[in-house]
Amino acid sequence: xxxxxxxxxxxxxxxxxxxxxxxxxxxxxxxxxxxxxxxxxxxxxxxxxxxxxxxxxxxxxxxxxxxxxxxxxxxxxxxxxxxxxxxxxxxxxxxxxxxxxxxxxxxxxxxxxxxxxxxxxxxxxxxxxxxxxxxxxxxxxxxxxxxxxxxxxxxxxxxxxxxxxxxxxxxxxxxxxxxxxxxxxxxxxxxxxxxxxxxxxxxxxxxxxxxxxxxxxxxxxxxxxxxxxxxxxxxxxxxxxxxxxxxxxxx
Amino acid sequence: xxxxxxxxxxxxxxxxxxxxxxxxxxxxxxxxxxxxxxxxxxxxxxxxxxxxxxxxxxxxxxxxxxxxxxxxxxxxxxxxxxxxxxxxxxxxxxxxxxxxxxxxxxxxxxxxxxxxxxxxxxxxxxxxxxxxxxxxxxxxxxxxxxxxxxxxxxxxxxx
Numbered sequence: 001x002x003x004x005x006x007x008x009x010x011x012x013x014x015x016x017x018x019x020x021x022x023x024x025x026x027x028x029x030x031x032x033x034x035x036x037x038x039x040x041x042x043x044x045x046x047x048x049x050x051x052x053x054x055x056x057x058x059x060x061x062x063x064x065x066x067x068x069x070x071x072x073x074x075x076x077x078x079x080x081x082x083x084x085x086x087x088x089x090x091x092x093x094x095x096x097x098x099x100x101x102x103x104x105x106x107x108x109x110x111x112x113x114x115x116x117x118x119x120x121x122x123x124x125x126x127x128x129x130x131x132x133x134x135x136x137x138x139x140x141x142x143x144x145x146x147x148x149x150x151x152x153x154x155x156x157x158x159x160x161x162x163x164x165x166x167x168x169x170x171x172x173x174x175x176x177x178x179x180x181x182x183x184x185x186x187x188x189x190x191x192x193x194x195x196x197x198x199x200x201x202x203x204x205x206x207x208x209x210x211x212x213x214x215x216x217x218x219x220x221x222x223x224x225x226x227x228x229x230x231x232x233x234x235x236x237x238x239x240x241x242x243x244x245x246x247x248x249x250x251x
Numbered sequence: 252x253x254x255x256x257x258x259x260x261x262x263x264x265x266x267x268x269x270x271x272x273x274x275x276x277x278x279x280x281x282x283x284x285x286x287x288x289x290x291x292x293x294x295x296x297x298x299x300x301x302x303x304x305x306x307x308x309x310x311x312x313x314x315x316x317x318x319x320x321x322x323x324x325x326x327x328x329x330x331x332x333x334x335x336x337x338x339x340x341x342x343x344x345x346x347x348x349x350x351x352x353x354x355x356x357x358x359x360x361x362x363x364x365x366x367x368x369x370x371x372x373x374x375x376x377x378x379x380x381x382x383x384x385x386x387x388x389x390x391x392x393x394x395x396x397x398x399x400x401x402x403x404x405x406x407x408x409x410x
Contacts, residue, residue: 009389044393045400050349050368056273058265058283064290065258 002030007037015046252297252305260305261290271365272313274353276321285320289313310370311380314362321358345403352402356395359383363391 002010010027013019019027031038058064252260265286273282289312293300300308353361362381366372372380378388 006386006390008393009386012389012393015393040397043397043400045396048396048399048403050274050353050364051346052267052270052274052369056266056270056279058269058286060283060287061261061265064261064265064287066254066294 002026004034007034008040011037011041011044015041015044252293252300252302254297256302256305257294257297260293260309264306264309265290267370268309268313271310271369272317274365274369275317275358275361277350277354281320285313285316288316292316306370307372307376307380310366310372311382314380318358348403349399352399355398355402357391359387360391360395360398363388364395367392 007030010019010023010030014024014027031041268289269282269286272285273279276282276285289309292312293305293309356364359381363377366377366380367374374385374388374392378385381388383391
């Protein structure tokens with residue numbers, strides 16, 4: 001219903017052609033009864049439109065914008081991940097260097113089967129630590145000569161002045177002089193000499209077994225077998241009744 | 252609204268928002284402050300804003316900020332009166348006259364007519380932005396155009 005409160009809304013719709021037939025008739029009737037609004041209608045000019053000044057622009061749009069932090073976060077995360085990985089690698093490397101003593105359980109070079117004679121000149125006799133008899137059997141019990149020959153498997157490694165046998169999943173070290181080594185049964189692999197008691201040597205099989213043995217048994221704690229040997233040369237000495245472990249004071 | 256959409260709004264609506272507010276306040280720096288504050292508020296609530304309605308949200312926010320600013324500081328009245336007095340005897344063209352005529356409108360009339368003429372909003376959209384009835388929007392616009400026309404005629408008679 002048209003009233004004095006909403007007549008201007010109807011006048012606007014009328015000027016813009018938005019009134020239906022019924023509303024038009026109602027408006028005409030209202031204007032007839034209120035002629036002062038006819039004059040108001042004449043004052044309305046629909047062509048009077050405000051035009052924005054396009055020269056006015058917001059110049060600091062860059063200051064308003066937000067740049068994503070995802071990339072920064074991602075890059076930071078990426079670099080931190082690399083840093084963590086690098087730290088882990090360094091830690092592992094350093095731990096390998098620091099944790100140098102032989103882990104007999106890992107290497108299977110346990111004292112029960114180990115017999116080694118090392119020249120005294122290579123050992124600095126400073127501090128002495130004798131292994132308890134409970135864990136160290138007598139020399140007689142562990143001499144390779146006492147082992148039945150038939151049970152000796154041809155998994156033998158010879159390095160420097162030591163000869164290493166592997167028998168029944170155990171490793172034995174003896175002096176090469178104590179064992180007759182037939183030249184035809186000796187081959188050289190890298191810096192080590194490998195021989196076996198059997199008459200024939202299958203080089204390929206022996207080489208594979210040698211590498212596997214080094215990797216699986218001897219070199220779990222160390223990267224090379226030679227370093228293990230060097231350790232024994234420096235620290236282990238065979239004496240009557242057992243093996244003596246010498247520790248260098250400087251260490 | 253995503254960050255990308257938000258930045259799109261800045262690129263496309265910041266200037267029109269500035270013109271809208273500046274026309275109200277007749278003060279560029281003040282208008283820029285309002286626009287900046289508007290976008291800051293929109294950024295805070297961007298997750299709740301539908302991008303399709305972002306423009307309306309911007310105008311709504313700036314409109315209410317502007318009204319609050321005017322009421323709080325009462326700066327505009329002085330600025331406008333000073334401005335009118337300073338320029339009342341200098342009419343370079345019809346736009347200057349229209350500017351003066353525009354200042355005679357109420358805030359609601361100004362907003363309704365500016366949203367209609369500057370941005371081309373429908374009456375329903377204007378009602379939503381201003382949070383008033385559709386009828387009141389039409390009344391505002393009708394009265395605004397009548398006042399502008401009457402002012403132009405009066406100035407023409409004086410000159």
